[in-house]
Amino acid sequence: MLQFNRRTPSLAARAARQFALAGILLGSVLAAHAQSNSPVGVWQTVDDHTGQPKALVQISEDGSGGLSGKVIKGLGPNDNPDRRCTACTDSRKDQLILGMTIIDGMKQAGNEWDDGHILDPENGKIYRCKMHTEEGGQKLVVRGYLGISLLGRSQTWVRQQ
Template structure:
């Protein structure tokens, strides 16, 4: 029975240490994440002290004619021919502590709209991404799942 107690205590200690490391690590969000619909993956990366994201995978990467999908709903007509794959759709996030990043922008290529955005790391493999207009109360949260952790 002593070995069981020791094993449980060791496991609990390890989980606590891992949890604390994640909680105090601004770079814990880095990696590749699949959106809640499963239609795309975004790689979150860092430039300077801010966090950005770019589309790295699409469930449907091509149009019916075989050409790569483009940003056809962009309000700027000049940008409608840019490919969706590789598109930087998340910008300027700042780590504010407690596994939260705020003051960012997210672009939705389905609508061509930009939204204010914040992210919260729920656990090492679950990210809540909330886009909104005005105040966070009026928005939508999507739950993303980690696919690849940054090496």
Template structure:
């Protein structure tokens, strides 16, 4: 009987560890989903309410592209805000028992559009896929971000 209890306890600990979420906090290289080139360096932090927020800390220079300095077509509170230092990803919440984060919002500072957002982080925590969409996830776009730290 003791052996059965110990086995059950160890299985529970092992299973709980296997579904523990990777922490999104850290530095991520945003990869442009159209060109495949690096776009910006994003710092994701965990807020006191348990959600995650991502801020642009560096815009990556790209050949033939003059970086936009402000979020000109963006709604309040982003209107005319500098892109460097802008929180572009907000409100992401972890989905218990998965590597998924949902119920976030992401703004594209080049177009001024705000999208619903969800994130899936891969098993080793080195790559995440951000899905931005309006209404239905199937009608959105995905970007890959690579962990830098």
């Protein structure tokens, strides 16, 4: 016959603790997965012509439920931290590219982010933008386009730790 004393937790109490622990672990795994598939973070961009690393862009929540991105570091061999967006035609005209917001208004739509804009500081043009993550959130496919998504180009950025 089994005997229980006050120091030995009941089978029901042990099971309840194990279920609670399993729930906490599952919640942590799901949160980590959701975070890794989010574009929020620091991304290494590439030069379209050379394929070489060009800059680091930090994507963050903008306070209205959307995402925005700004240049936090240039990586090119000829990068000049005092370089300005001389080709820009909006309020960013002649502003420093370092620290400049180049992505704005991105809203989540299922597994991708859409309805935003991206600025190409090289030519000053502003494109509509959509993006999605791949490879468990380690790559970000960024598409800039005019009018419809078919009329544009994509770049794959790599997440930085």
